[in-house]
Amino acid sequence: MRAGRLVRQALSILLAALIPASLTAAFHPRRPPWSQETLEAGDVLLPTVLTWGGNLLWVDARSAEEYEAEHVPGAVLLNLENWDQLFPRFLDRWAPGENVVVYCSAATCELSREVAERLRKNGISTVFVLKGGWEAWKTRK
Amino acid sequence: MKFLLFLLCLFAGSAFGQLAWETTEQTFHSKPQDKEVVAKYKFTNTGAKPIKIQNVQTSCGCTTAQLKKTDYAPGESGEIETKFTFAGRTGKQEKAITVNTTDNPTQPTILKLHVYIEEMVKIEPEIVLWRVGEQPDSKSIHIMIADNSSAKIVSVISDNPALKVKLTELKSGKEYEAQITPESAAQPAAATLVIRTDYPPDNPETKYAYARIK
Numbered sequence: 001m002r003a004g005r006l007v008r009q010a011l012s013i014l015l016a017a018l019i020p021a022s023l024t025a026a027f028h029p030r031r032p033p034w035s036q037e038t039l040e041a042g043d044v045l046l047p048t049v050l051t052w053g054g055n056l057l058w059v060d061a062r063s064a065e066e067y068e069a070e071h072v073p074g075a076v077l078l079n080l081e082n083w084d085q086l087f088p089r090f091l092d093r094w095a096p097g098e099n100v101v102v103y104c105s106a107a108t109c110e111l112s113r114e115v116a117e118r119l120r121k122n123g124i125s126t127v128f129v130l131k132g133g134w135e136a137w138k139t140r141k
Numbered sequence: 142m143k144f145l146l147f148l149l150c151l152f153a154g155s156a157f158g159q160l161a162w163e164t165t166e167q168t169f170h171s172k173p174q175d176k177e178v179v180a181k182y183k184f185t186n187t188g189a190k191p192i193k194i195q196n197v198q199t200s201c202g203c204t205t206a207q208l209k210k211t212d213y214a215p216g217e218s219g220e221i222e223t224k225f226t227f228a229g230r231t232g233k234q235e236k237a238i239t240v241n242t243t244d245n246p247t248q249p250t251i252l253k254l255h256v257y258i259e260e261m262v263k264i265e266p267e268i269v270l271w272r273v274g275e276q277p278d279s280k281s282i283h284i285m286i287a288d289n290s291s292a293k294i295v296s297v298i299s300d301n302p303a304l305k306v307k308l309t310e311l312k313s314g315k316e317y318e319a320q321i322t323p324e325s326a327a328q329p330a331a332a333t334l335v336i337r338t339d340y341p342p343d344n345p346e347t348k349y350a351y352a353r354i355k
């Protein structure tokens with residue numbers, strides 16, 4: 001009898017906690033996404049990129065030091081800091097119509113979006129940002 | 142009793158300390174000669190317990206955030222000073238600074254910095270392209286000078302004589318057109334267009350645009 005009352009009270013507490021938690025999950029402006037695979041416009045997942053074969057130019061938007069340390073094979077370095085020096089080198093490698101995939105360090109970094117945006121402004125339309133950036137490449141299976 | 146327990150669960154979060162921010166979002170409009178912007182985000186610990194700022198992360202290597210100390214007693218105020226270095230960026234920029242504190246470790250505060258960076262010289266587009274075999278018709282690059290700048294375009298020179306360039310002033314001192322014409326588009330070719338300005342007088346800025354036949 002006493003045990004039953006305790007269970008009922010425990011369930012009541014659980015229910016009381018569940019109501020605000022559900023409201024937060026549904027309506028909080030900074031709630032985390034249900035799925036980490038949510039793609040923003042212009043983003044692309046690594047498994048998709050790997051199906052593109054040769055019609056692809058990787059662009060590394062990180063610093064020259066990070067690029068020199070390690071980069072995706074065949075990637076060309078292009079960042080806003082040294083745009084005037086690096087953009088002509090990108091143009092020499094790029095072929096019209098080719099898919100361009102830009103990456104930076106991780107999912108949270110903005111450099112790849114900035115570089116992708118500037119390329120699009122210059123009429124290079126098939127530009128994508130790699131979801132997860134260099135970390136996604138390094139941890140690929 | 143049950144009702145009291147319900148209220149305790151519902152408002153458990155507010156029993157902790159909290160940081161009250163003067164503002165979490167700031168907007169700046171830069172001048173053409175500016176290279177960086179500094180923004181200060183002020184806060185006060187309005188809770189009853191001390192708060193530790195565990196971590197401040199910026200969304201870009203171009204933005205730094207400085208904090209004089211990490212622990213703040215109830216009623217104590219502080220500020221996070223952020224510096225955004227433009228480094229070639231232009232136009233509308235949005236940067237985020239994530240602040241993690243002990244008062245709510247799972248819900249960091251996101252500080253936002255909006256900066257409109259005005260370019261002294263704006264080039265649109267930076268590249269003109271012909272496909273191999275295409276008609277070698279002229280293509281144009283527009284060069285615009287910021288309203289509050291006295292800079293002028295002195296010259297535009299192509300480093301490849303097979304891709305000729307002609308500069309026309311469309312709006313006195315404010316808007317120019319560089320018209321690029323290839324002799325032929327039968328073969329791949331490349332040119333760098335060197336755009337010289339007269340500002341600043343001691344070290345005039347040079348900009349670049351590109352022409353490619355691919």
